Each structure stands twice: as structure tokens, then as C-alpha cells.
Amino acid sequence: MSNTADVIVIGLGAAGSAALYQLARAGISAIGIDRWEPPHAMGSSHGETRITRQAIGEGQVYVPLVLRSHEIWRELERETGQRLFEACGVLIIGAEGGAAMHHSRSGFVLNTIAAAQAHAIEHDVLSIEETRARFPQFALSGDELVYFEPGGGFVYPERCIAAQLAMARKLGARMETGSQVTAITETPGGVTVQAGGATYHAGNVILAGGAWTPGLVGSNGLAPLTLRRQVLHWFAPERPQDFAVGTFPAFIWLHGNHPEDSFYGFPIPDDLGHALVKVADENQSRATADPDQLDRDVRPEEAAEMHRDHLVGRIPGLTLPQVRSAACLYTCAPDADFVIGPVDGMERITVVSACSGHGFKHSAAVGEHAVRLITEGPAAAIPAFDPRRLSAIPQP
Ligand SMILES: Cc1cc2nc3c(=O)[nH]c(=O)nc-3n(C[C@H](O)[C@H](O)[C@H](O)COP(=O)(O)OP(=O)(O)OC[C@H]3O[C@@H](n4cnc5c(N)ncnc54)[C@H](O)[C@@H]3O)c2cc1C
CATH class of the missing domain: 3.50.50.60 (FAD/NAD(P)-binding domain)
Incomplete structure (x- = not known):
């Protein structure tokens, strides 16, 4: 050969x-x-799932890429008979009227809305009352700006x-x-x-x-690229039906102005054979020097911290202990x-x-x-x- x-x-x-x-x-x-x-x-x-959304708050330069990717996933689904992309909707909740930061962009929810408007992407800006009625799994404090995109969701x-x-x-x-x-x-x-x-x-x-x-x-x-260890956790809700695809969206919740005041999660995928909700936060500050030395063991305290810092008071249906966890790597540009x-x-x-x-x-x-x-x-x-x-x- x-x-x-x-x-x-x-x-x-x-x-x-x-x-x-x-x-x-x-x-x-x-x-x-x-x-x-x-x-x-x-x-x-x-880690089974990745969020996808069409209006990209990280910058409108990304919108054509994600729209094209969605076309390719659908084309691959037809070619292979595999389900790759679940358009179950994505909810983005931003504290303080949407000013909160995500992926180094302040005003992330506002940027997302602007991208949706500029690219004619179907979306709703939900009032607090509408969000509570439609997605009671989230306990909003009342000052959030909420964006919902029905064509977003997750890929496998x-x-x-x-x-x-x-x-x-x-x-x-x-x-x-x-x-x-x-x-x-x-x-x-x-x-x-x-x-x-x-x-x-x-x-x-x-x-x-x-x-x-x-x-x-x-x-x-x-050299300016840095590696950051990230941790994913799967929780078993008491009422899995509240977290099913179609009832619960993929979501990102920015609940403060610090880059680490955010977490995200997924509904229970239909066909993975478990009833677990995956949630994660983001380490934006601690670098890992060598990918071969990544600490792949996730300690129980890491799940407890994630639960304390993000889930408590926000998604009451998800309680400790987590069922499993995994570590993964971001490669980050400044x-x-x-x-x-x-x-x-x-x-x-x-x-x-x-x-x-x-x-x-x-x-x-x-x-x-x-x-x-x-x-x-x-x-x-x-x-x-x-x-x-x-x-x-x-x-x-
Ligand atoms: C926890 C976590 C959550 C994320 N969530 C999201 C999300 O919700 N939505 C989203 O859009 N993105 C998300 N991302 C980002 C996204 O997953 C990554 O951007 C993407 O997977 C990176 O892909 P990659 O091809 O660069 O790297 P990889 O998929 O890691 O591929 C690199 C490949 O290179 C191979 N390789 C390395 N060294 C060598 C070598 N010397 N010789 C031969 N092969 C080699 C490796 O084996 C590997 O297969 C997330 C990332 C993480 C870690």
C-alpha cells in the first residue's frame, strides 16, 4: 500500500x-x-452530547459554519441511518439582563439575540413568566434575559x-x-x-x-494556546420525565458576571439507554501543561462543588450524588x-x-x-x- x-x-x-x-x-x-x-x-x-445553536453569541463569523454543519449532520444521517443531531431546542439564560459573559464575550445573550436577528434564525426572547410556565425545571431569580432557539439542541x-x-x-x-x-x-x-x-x-x-x-x-x-481540564457530571433525576427530550431543552445558564459563573446541560437522550441528565461548568482559569498528564479521575468533591455552585437553587430536580463523571480537555486561544x-x-x-x-x-x-x-x-x-x-x- x-x-x-x-x-x-x-x-x-x-x-x-x-x-x-x-x-x-x-x-x-x-x-x-x-x-x-x-x-x-x-x-x-x-461524553455523549455537545450543545449546538445557530445564533452564535461568540461572534457572527461562526453562524455560516454552524448552519453548514447542521446541513452536513443531516446529510450524514441520511447516508448512515444514524441519529446525529437532536433539534430539541436550546435555552440560554443570562443574568442581569443578558450582560453576563460566556466564552470571553460579555453580553453573550444580547450577542446571541443580535445574531439571530441578523441571520433570520427562528427564536423567542421569553419573559420570566413564559420561561417558568414552559420550563418549570429552572428556578429563575427574575432578572434574567432568556433566549430560546427551537432549531438548536445537541449532537452526539x-x-x-x-x-x-x-x-x-x-x-x-x-x-x-x-x-x-x-x-x-x-x-x-x-x-x-x-x-x-x-x-x-x-x-x-x-x-x-x-x-x-x-x-x-x-x-x-x-504557544499562546492553553489546555484546560473540564469535568462533566451525570445526575439521575427523581422525575426523569421532566428532563426528557421534548420537555427539557439543552441549556446554558450564565448566572453571574465572572467567566466561571456559568453551567450548561442536556435533556436525557432518547436512545442511549440511560435516564441521566448531563451537566457541566467551565474551568476558564487553571491550565494543564501536558495533555498526556491529564488527571482523568474525577473526585466526588468536584461533583459536590459543581452542585453547590450551580445547581442548588437553580435546578432543584437534580440532586447529589452524581452517577458518573468524566474529564475532558479544552484547547483555548486567548x-x-x-x-x-x-x-x-x-x-x-x-x-x-x-x-x-x-x-x-x-x-x-x-x-x-x-x-x-x-x-x-x-x-x-x-x-x-x-x-x-x-x-x-x-x-x-
Ligand atoms: C467537556 C467539554 C464540553 C464541550 N462542550 C461543547 C459543546 O457543548 N458544544 C460545542 O460546540 N463544543 C463543545 N466542546 C468543544 C468541542 O468538543 C471541541 O472543540 C472539539 O471536540 C475539539 O475537537 P478536535 O478535533 O480539535 O480534538 P479531538 O476530537 O480531541 O481530536 C484530536 C485527535 O488527535 C489525535 N492525536 C493527538 N495527537 C496525535 C498524534 N501524535 N498522532 C496521531 N493522532 C494524534 C487524538 O487521538 C484525537 O483523536 C466541549 C469540549 C469539552 C472538552
Whole structure:
């Protein structure tokens, strides 16, 4: 078998599986390489569910990506017969009239409403009374701004990755899993990749290594990216019927002005065989130096803290003890925007670091965008995601 292709995709998680699928769809020869067997629970794409919403409060530059991703998930559902995207509605609750911050954006709910209006996305701004009547599971204090988007909801990340890899393989892409990339070298005519004792050659590389990407680049171009351990918890409600899809939405609740005054959660998925509600908060401050040293054990105190800081007085139907927990990694840019494009001095290596805690919903389209960067060049670039901007951002 030839170890040469037009494009090598390194990392087959959310972004890499999407890129491999899009390369195969476009008839471009491609080899995808992953160190584990994706979908797996070692990176940033595990834990059953990810919120998706169409009006993006992180910035309107993201709206076309999420709308395109929704189209791709639906297309993949038709191709594979798998349910990938549950449009069960998403509720965003913002304290203090919507001024609260999320993913480094203040006025997150206001930004979301502005994005919905600008892009004609169906939504409702609910009064406190309407919210209480429609979603009595949430105990509002009364000063919140509440946004509801019926076309939002959640996706199943492991299924999305598996579906894209299955389709990529069916369309002719080659996959090497259980094979760790140890070196990526630009040569005058292309790129050479060392992985699992073999050498691969391609015209271009898409580097989608998630939390391992900064280490794989081998220069300090991505030094401002920081890794942050995140923890997910599953609770068993006494009344599961109150948290079913169709009754309870996916939600984000920003209950204060500190970046960590927020949490989010999901309804009970219909077909995962359990009756558990997943909730999580966000660590925005403590960095993890090495993804291989991630502390994957979640202590009971972490669930107790999450419950005390966020759930008590807000979602009374969810009580301790939690049933299970998991740890996961965010790869965060200082401005919380994505990093997509070549890094300095490596024009044939397109880095795709689409995380900062909000990347999954966009990932199907991000894969397509990465392929366009290779086939169309800089004209296809989205300036907000240019890796070179990182050098101008003061490090925290
Ligand atoms: C707890 C948590 C909750 C989140 N919630 C949401 C949400 O609700 N909505 C949302 O939109 N986003 C959410 N996100 C963000 C989203 O999940 C991530 O942006 C996305 O999953 C990142 O995908 P990725 O492809 O960059 O990384 P990954 O999916 O981790 O993929 C990286 C891949 O690279 C491989 N790799 C690494 N090193 C090597 C190597 N040397 N050789 C070969 N392969 C290698 C890994 O094995 C892995 O498969 C959340 C993230 C976390 C952690």
C-alpha cells in the first residue's frame, strides 16, 4: 500500500474526521492518522452530547459554519441511518439582563439575540413568566434575559466522528489508527510525516491533533494556546420525565458576571439507554501543561462543588450524588476564537484548532473549510481564525 497521498490528516477527532470525510467526498486522495481508535475518550470529543445553536453569541463569523454543519449532520444521517443531531431546542439564560459573559464575550445573550436577528434564525426572547410556565425545571431569580432557539439542541459527538470516518473510508480514504505521529517535516515538494514506525508523504497536511496540536507543531507559533481540564457530571433525576427530550431543552445558564459563573446541560437522550441528565461548568482559569498528564479521575468533591455552585437553587430536580463523571480537555486561544490556517514558516501544514470550548457544533463545516484552504489557498481564509494573530495577543 502506498504511503503517499495528496493530503494527510493528523488526528481524527471532531475536526480531523470532518476533514477526512470532506477530502474523500471531493475525490482528493487522503490518509488519516490517529494515535488511538477514534471515537475515543482521550481528547476533547467524548461524553455523549455537545450543545449546538445557530445564533452564535461568540461572534457572527461562526453562524455560516454552524448552519453548514447542521446541513452536513443531516446529510450524514441520511447516508448512515444514524441519529446525529437532536433539534430539541436550546435555552440560554443570562443574568442581569443578558450582560453576563460566556466564552470571553460579555453580553453573550444580547450577542446571541443580535445574531439571530441578523441571520433570520427562528427564536423567542421569553419573559420570566413564559420561561417558568414552559420550563418549570429552572428556578429563575427574575432578572434574567432568556433566549430560546427551537432549531438548536445537541449532537452526539462520538457518533458524528464515527459516521464521518465510516463515510470517508467508504469513499476511498485510508485510515491508520493506533499510530502516533512523532514528526512532521516540510520538504520542498510537500510534507513528510513519521507515524508508528512508517513514513508518509503528501502535498499538504491538515493538523487536527486537538490538545496535542501545539506540541506537534514543534515551533512556538501556537504557544499562546492553553489546555484546560473540564469535568462533566451525570445526575439521575427523581422525575426523569421532566428532563426528557421534548420537555427539557439543552441549556446554558450564565448566572453571574465572572467567566466561571456559568453551567450548561442536556435533556436525557432518547436512545442511549440511560435516564441521566448531563451537566457541566467551565474551568476558564487553571491550565494543564501536558495533555498526556491529564488527571482523568474525577473526585466526588468536584461533583459536590459543581452542585453547590450551580445547581442548588437553580435546578432543584437534580440532586447529589452524581452517577458518573468524566474529564475532558479544552484547547483555548486567548481570544477564545478558533485557530485555522498555516502557522508561520509551515505553509503546507494547515492547523485546525477549533475548540476554546465551543468547537464541536462547527466541526463538520470546519473540516470542509480546511479542505478549501488547501484547494483554494488564502482566498478562502477566515481572517478571525488566522493563527498569525496569536503572536499579537498579549499572553495572560
Ligand atoms: C467537556 C467539554 C464540553 C464541550 N462542550 C461543547 C459543546 O457543548 N458544544 C460545542 O460546540 N463544543 C463543545 N466542546 C468543544 C468541542 O468538543 C471541541 O472543540 C472539539 O471536540 C475539539 O475537537 P478536535 O478535533 O480539535 O480534538 P479531538 O476530537 O480531541 O481530536 C484530536 C485527535 O488527535 C489525535 N492525536 C493527538 N495527537 C496525535 C498524534 N501524535 N498522532 C496521531 N493522532 C494524534 C487524538 O487521538 C484525537 O483523536 C466541549 C469540549 C469539552 C472538552
